[in-house]
Amino acid sequence: MGSGQVTSTSELFDFQGKHVTVAGLGVSGVPAAKVLHARGAIVTVVNDGDDARAREQAAGLQALGITVRLGDGATLPEGTELIVTAPGWKPDKPLFAAAAEKGVPVWGDVELAWRLRGPGAAPWLAVTGTNGKTTTVQMLASILRAAGLRTAAVGNIGVSLLDVVLGDEEYDVLAVELSSYQLHWAPSLRAHSAVVLNLAPDHLDWHGSMEAYAKDKGRIYEGNRVACVYNVADKLTEELVREAEVEEGCRAVGFTLGTPAPSQLGVVDGILVDRAFVANRQKNAQELAEVSDINPPAPHNIANALAAAALARAFGVPAQAVRDGLRAFRPDAHRIAHVADLDGVAYIDDSKATNTHATEASLAAYESIVWIAGGLAKGATFDELVAKSAKRLRGAVLIGADRELIREALARHAPEVPVVELDRTDTGAMLQAVTEARRLARPGDTVLLAPACASMDMFTNYNERGDAFAAAVRELGAGA
Incomplete structure (x- = not known):
């Protein structure tokens, strides 16, 4: 972990008369264009699509005097001095190659929000990782509120950082979720403290390689002032800390599900303990909360709680607020949500487990699973x-367009596990899937929806998929 005086680049950028190109309409592009226009920039919005939604958004911007080019996101407008891009635009787009050739900087919406913070703005406690970001940020916000601090969970969680930074409400500290896309386009972000929860292959089509993906995640540590929090069980997160250039005095702080070493948070006899933010951490530890205070107390969720606690403690939050905040926290729907118990079998909705890494954590939380x-x-x-999960599987029910890939993996690594494969992709398949799972389950088992896949082949999103599962369980329960 390199140290030294790192420039805190929160200097205000003078947009008056600057030619700024906004790449992409949508949830970040439209507000960015309006903000830049209001600050005197000469704004041109470029967008690949030219559908009805894009035309509607374009009309609203054009009414303000903003130029919009639909169906042409590849050409760099003449005179562009800065590009502000939607986070999803891939770095290999021709627009960015043209910008690099002319020395034009590219910012994302997070970078723009960072640059627009006023004097004395609230510091950011930042969270990224392949899985668990939203839960950790929400836990962190709950802990900060329990400490009496004015805070909000913002960023990739669905709350615009631009809106928060430019709004009238004042905050003491912000709990900020950041995706790898957002971090890629945020070169001057400097958090108070930050964590990379875990790293597994994801979005590699966007980043190009695992190395590039990890590098973008690691940007969250650059310039940290107090603590770079890492996952002891995920060595790559610790390597990212070692590579980061941080402020003098910033510390590496680990979290572990085992007994913590000095400068770590961990678990001892069902108690979350802190050996990082205590006096004489070689000998002392501070009890923070009980595992039973965490909802639900699954292993990966305990890890999320430890990461949130580490960031809160880095900000000076007392131990009691950690406990009170964790007790007050309620997870979002479709994140290991207990739906019902039928005939001694628990039915759990983890529709949010849309990749293998999240599903592995979900499967690890239960002993005997359909x-x-x-x-x-x-x-x-x-x-x-x-x-990794074969020994926990009582049976499997496979749905969706790519179910065959999972069936083949089960045949190779868990050939004794009974498998029901549903050759239908209509939304009604979920009731049949739950019915088949009930047939395979025995008292004490858990029927777990943890798809390891995206939902759009059958459902609008993972929320709708989880709702369908819950509705199917209730229908079976009503007919029991």
Whole structure:
């Protein structure tokens, strides 16, 4: 972990008269264009699509005097001095190659928000990782509120950082979720403290390689002032800390599900303990909360709680607020949500488990499982997931377009596990899937929807898929 005086680049950028190109309409592009225009920039919006929604958004911007070019996101407008891009635009787009050739900087919406913070703005406690970001940020916000601090969970969680930074409400500290896309386009972000929860292959089509993906995640540590929090069980997160250039005095702080070493948070006899933010951490530890205070107390969720606690403690939050905040926290729907118990079998909705890494954590939380899985694989492979989880599987019910990939992995690594494969992709398949899972389950088992796949082959999103599962369980319960 390199140290030294790192420039805190929150200097205000003078947009008056600057030619700024906004790449992409949508949830980040439209507000960015309006903000830049209001600050005197000469704004041109470029967008690949030219559909009805894009034309409607374009009309609203054009009414303000903003130029919009639909169906042409590849050409760099003449005179462009800065590009502000939607986070999803891939770095290999021709627009960015043209910008690099002319020395034009590219910012994302997070970078723009960072640059627009006023004097004395609230510091950011930042969270990224392949899985668990939203839960950790929400836990962190709950802990900060329990400490009496004015805070909000913002960023990739669905709350615009631009809106928060430019709004009238004042905050003491912000809990900020950041995706790898957002971090790629945020070169001057400097958090108070930050965590990379875990790293597994994801979005590699966007980043180009695992190395590039990890590098973008690691940007969250650059310039940290107090703590770079890493996952002791995921060595790559610790390597990213070692590579980061941080402020003098910033510390590396680990979290572990085991007994913590000095400068770590961990678990001892069902108690979350802190050996990082205490006096004489070689000998002392501070009790923070009990594992039973975490909802639900699954291993990966305990890890999320430890990461949130580490960031809160880095900000000076007392131990009691950690406990009170964790007790007050309620997870979002479709994140290991207990739906019902039928005939001694628990039915759990983890529709949010849309990749193998999240599903591995979900499967690890239960001893005997009838697994409902499948959907759009997005290029994923399932051998490692099945091999690690085989001993926990009572049976499997497979749905969705890419179910065959999971069936083949089960045949290779868990041939004794009974498998029901549903050759239908209509939304009504979920009731049949739950019915088949009920037939396979025994008292004490868990029927777990943890698809390891995206949902769009059968459902609008993972929320709708989880709702369909819950509705099917209730229908079976009503007819029991």
